Amino acid sequence: MRVGILTAGGDCPGLNAVIRAAGRRLLRDGHEPVGLLRGYRGLAYREHRVLDHDALSGLLPLGGTILSTSSYDPYRHDDGPERVRAAMERGDVDAVIAIGGEHTMDITRRLHERLGLPVVGVPKTIDNDIVGTDRTFGFDTAVHVATEAIDRLHTTAQSHDRVMVVEVMGRNAGWIAVTAAIAGGADGVLVPEVDVPVEELAATIRARHERGKDFSIIVVSEGANLAFADGRSHKIVANAETDEYGYERLGGIGSALATELERVTGYEARTVVLGHIQRGGTPTATDRVLATRYGVEAAKRVVAGQTGVMVALKGERIDAVPLAEVVGVKGIDPAWLHLARNFF
Numbered sequence: 480m481r482v483g484i485l486t487a488g489g490d491c492p493g494l495n496a497v498i499r500a501a502g503r504r505l506l507r508d509g510h511e512p513v514g515l516l517r518g519y520r521g522l523a524y525r526e527h528r529v530l531d532h533d534a535l536s537g538l539l540p541l542g543g544t545i546l547s548t549s550s551y552d553p554y555r556h557d558d559g560p561e562r563v564r565a566a567m568e569r570g571d572v573d574a575v576i577a578i579g580g581e582h583t584m585d586i587t588r589r590l591h592e593r594l595g596l597p598v599v600g601v602p603k604t605i606d607n608d609i610v611g612t613d614r615t616f617g618f619d620t621a622v623h624v625a626t627e628a629i630d631r632l633h634t635t636a637q638s639h640d641r642v643m644v645v646e647v648m649g650r651n652a653g654w655i656a657v658t659a660a661i662a663g664g665a666d667g668v669l670v671p672e673v674d675v676p677v678e679e680l681a682a683t684i685r686a687r688h689e690r691g692k693d694f695s696i697i698v699v700s701e702g703a704n705l706a707f708a709d710g711r712s713h714k715i716v717a718n719a720e721t722d723e724y725g726y727e728r729l730g731g732i733g734s735a736l737a738t739e740l741e742r743v744t745g746y747e748a749r750t751v752v753l754g755h756i757q758r759g760g761t762p763t764a765t766d767r768v769l770a771t772r773y774g775v776e777a778a779k780r781v782v783a784g785q786t787g788v789m790v791a792l793k794g795e796r797i798d799a800v801p802l803a804e805v806v807g808v809k810g811i812d813p814a815w816l817h818l819a820r821n822f823f
């Protein structure tokens with residue numbers, strides 16, 4: 480079989496590890512993996528690259544994606560579905576492994592249902608917000624980067640008696656924020672799923688001062704609301720434009736929150752925005768292993784003709800779920816919020 484492998488949407492640590500694992504498994508079984516460049520664009524426009532043993536070598540620790548990525552959606556272009564149909568009829572590929580986030584899974588489902596594209600999805604995103612899987616690869620690396628930043632900020636915050644507000648990514652899910660806040664021993668956390676008024680955070684910071692702790696670290700998710708005790712609450716967006724998927728461009732809550740905390744408490748506050756540092760660079764060992772398990776499973780399923788599914792982590796096991804069930808955003812599990820409430 481000739482199996483196209485593509486990476487679509489935002490990049491994420493571990494993409495190359497999936498490509499390597501799926502490619503190696505396919506080669507081992509006598510199949511031909513082909514890299515489709517820049518997501519579904521590579522399929523539509525016949526932009527391919529050979530994935531032989533040489534091309535698949537040295538990829539495990541490499542961040543980004545050797546196949547490049549884009550947000551190309553065939554259904555947003557008049558000729559898109561026709562191009563994909565033509566690619567299938569020509570036999571450019573016999574099946575596809577699509578590595579992407581929620582939007583890519585949605586495109587993948589439609590291509591499978593409407594055009595009969597034999598395709599298996601692999602869930603990627605640092606946000607860990609894909610429905611149907613317990614974990615996405617890339618998340619562990621992002622949490623690791625954020626935790627290291629929080630560790631480093633402790634010493635400078637303590638030296639200057641400051642409040643440090645750390646803005647992390649995660650879009651409209653608080654997974655990165657809560658996990659990194661717990662791992663880094665932060666003093667407060669704000670997530671999109673629950674509003675916490677500025678006054679409540681300020682009271683926490685004051686209480687710490689009264690206990691002799693003259694500094695505080697607050698982790699805030701980019702999608703969290705700036706909320707007040709009188710019920711006012713709003714999201715901060717970096718600019719009015721949405722991205723190519725129609726998502727708000729989030730960013731700025733860290734600085735807005737720092738300003739408010741300084742105003743209410745009188746303590747000096749600073750902001751650190753971690754941004755794309757959370758997405759770049761080498762994946763953690765945990766992400767490399769998860770990505771490898773996903774890649775092998777996707778290759779096995781595609782060869783077995785078990786398509787129209789997304790590989791998924793269920794507890795300790797790698798399984799698969801129908802793409803039709805991969806709908807919406809998986810917000811943080813309330814159990815994690817309960818855990819966090821012991822400390823914040």
Ligand code: F6P
Binds near residue numbers: 606648649650701722
């Ligand atoms: O979905 C991954 C993510 O990094 C989000 O956490 C963030 O909001 C968004 O992508 C940033 O997107 P871009 O790379 O387009 O700025």
